[in-house]
Amino acid sequence: MVLITVHLPTGATLADARRELGLTEEEVDDAYGLVPLDPGQGLYALRVTEPAARRAAPPGGGPYSDPPIEPFGPPR
Numbered sequence: 001m002v003l004i005t006v007h008l009p010t011g012a013t014l015a016d017a018r019r020e021l022g023l024t025e026e027e028v029d030d031a032y033g034l035v036p037l038d039p040g041q042g043l044y045a046l047r048v049t050e051p052a053a054r055r056a057a058p059p060g061g062g063p064y065s066d067p068p069i070e071p072f073g074p075p076r
Contacts, residue, residue: 001029001047002063010042027052
């Protein structure tokens with residue numbers, strides 16, 4: 001899965017994103033959800049499959065890598 005940013009109407013839901021972008025349930029990471037980045041501007045982040053990202057991401061909207069975030073070094 002990769003991250004993309006999309007513009008949707010303010011207050012959009014994950015179901016709205018799927019419908020607006022023409023994505024299936026298998027193409028979207030439901031656990032990640034639709035993350036508001038700038039709700040006032042209708043900018044959201046969404047994790048999708050790479051083929052879905054090529055179809056749905058607007059120019060400049062990704063795809064972006066999504067590496068796991070882990071602690072560096074042994075725990076203290």
